[in-house]
Amino acid sequence: MGATRQGVTAIVAAYNEAPRIGGVLEVLTTYPGFDEVIVVDDGSNDGTGQVVMQHPVTYLRLEPNQGKGHAMDVGVAHTRTDVIFFADADIVGLTHEMITETVRPVLEGSCEMFILMRNRKIYYLRMLMHFIPLLGGERALTKRLWEQLPERYKKGFRIEAGLNFYAVYYGKGLKYRVFRGITQTVKEEKFGLWQGFVRRLRMFGDIVAAAWDLQRRDVPPTVEARRLAAVRIVASVFGLVLGVLVLVGALVGPVDFVRSVFAHELAEDPGAPLVRVLESVASGLGASVLLLAGAGLIMLNVTFFVGALLRLVSIGRQRSEG
Ligand SMILES: Nc1nc2c(ncn2[C@@H]2O[C@H](COP(=O)(O)OP(=O)(O)OP(=O)(O)O)[C@@H](O)[C@H]2O)c(=O)[nH]1
Numbered sequence: 001m002g003a004t005r006q007g008v009t010a011i012v013a014a015y016n017e018a019p020r021i022g023g024v025l026e027v028l029t030t031y032p033g034f035d036e037v038i039v040v041d042d043g044s045n046d047g048t049g050q051v052v053m054q055h056p057v058t059y060l061r062l063e064p065n066q067g068k069g070h071a072m073d074v075g076v077a078h079t080r081t082d083v084i085f086f087a088d089a090d091i092v093g094l095t096h097e098m099i100t101e102t103v104r105p106v107l108e109g110s111c112e113m114f115i116l117m118r119n120r121k122i123y124y125l126r127m128l129m130h131f132i133p134l135l136g137g138e139r140a141l142t143k144r145l146w147e148q149l150p151e152r153y154k155k156g157f158r159i160e161a162g163l164n165f166y167a168v169y170y171g172k173g174l175k176y177r178v179f180r181g182i183t184q185t186v187k188e189e190k191f192g193l194w195q196g197f198v199r200r201l202r203m204f205g206d207i208v209a210a211a212w213d214l215q216r217r218d219v220p221p222t223v224e225a226r227r228l229a230a231v232r233i234v235a236s237v238f239g240l241v242l243g244v245l246v247l248v249g250a251l252v253g254p255v256d257f258v259r260s261v262f263a264h265e266l267a268e269d270p271g272a273p274l275v276r277v278l279e280s281v282a283s284g285l286g287a288s289v290l291l292l293a294g295a296g297l298i299m300l301n302v303t304f305f306v307g308a309l310l311r312l313v314s315i316g317r318q319r320s321e322g
């Protein structure tokens with residue numbers, strides 16, 4: 001194994017990909033920028049091994065099947081380079097140019113991970129990309145990122161969600177590009193409709209479990225503090241608006257204020273129960289109590305608002321210093 005050196009190793013984790021993996025390995029083994037291509041055959045029983053051994057790659061075999069994330073981990077443990085390129089075994093249309101574009105930003109150090117997104121029609125709606133999880137299997141990343149990621153995410157299909165999160169919150173971030181002309185085979189085609197569907201559900205479960213765990217256990221304290229401060233700011237703005245409304249109500253005359261706010265409802269139904277209740281509350285409270293309550297609410301929420309804002313600023317300062 002030896003010490004880590006500069007360079008890139010390609011890793012393919014495969015489970016029953018005999019009809020498909022050959023095409024991927026043709027591309028990977030002829031790419032001049034890889035130090036080594038490693039295939040981790042995860043207990044396949046369809047002759048994947050025989051296909052792989054026709055190519056100049058390092059072949060590792062796991063028995064029995066242990067899931068994608070673990071197989072990738074076994075592959076990484078065999079690498080000697082500081083950058084890794086992962087590819088799924090079932091893709092068609094990968095080119096050397098795509099690999100170069102994916103690997104280069106990571107080698108140059110401009111991001112921790114670069115994801116090669118397969119083209120789907122929906123991606124033409126560029127703004128939608130913000131909401132689409134970047135879970136594709138083709139990606140280049142630093143070995144440092146892999147080593148930082150806790151073991152609990154190196155399981156099954158948890159792996160991509162885990163890597164994305166750690167690249168953003170514990171590394172130099174991730175970048176991606178959508179490439180045209182690259183396609184893949186879906187589970188339903190490989191395993192049949194029912195088996196494929198069951199596997200898809202399991203994959204979905206893995207991704208949701210990973211996202212849940214990441215939010216619960218791995219959000220850095222500063223990010224958590226920032227989120228909390230943001231929630232406080234929103235809440236205090238609501239409180240402020242409420243305080244202003246109460247104050248205006250007190251000044252206009254509480255009952256008149258309720259009547260003018262709900263004029264539309266009263267026109268439709270002069271006996272509207274909710275409005276009647278508010279009216280009686282308003283007249284019971286009296287203007288001076290409302291004045292006090294409104295002023296109190298405003299002062300309290302201004303204090304909350306300023307406090308949360310100062311907290312945000314100080315978190316920002318810590319981050320830029322740290
Ligand atoms: N080592 C290992 N690899 C797996 C396993 N299941 C899937 N893979 C590999 O992971 C890659 C992606 O798996 P797919 O099942 O195609 O998942 P996907 O492409 O995200 O989902 P689809 O939409 O169904 O295509 C392929 O290279 C598979 O061979 C597994 O149990 N172990």
Ligand SMILES: [Mg+2]
Pocket residue numbers: 088090184185186187
């Ligand atoms: Mg696939």
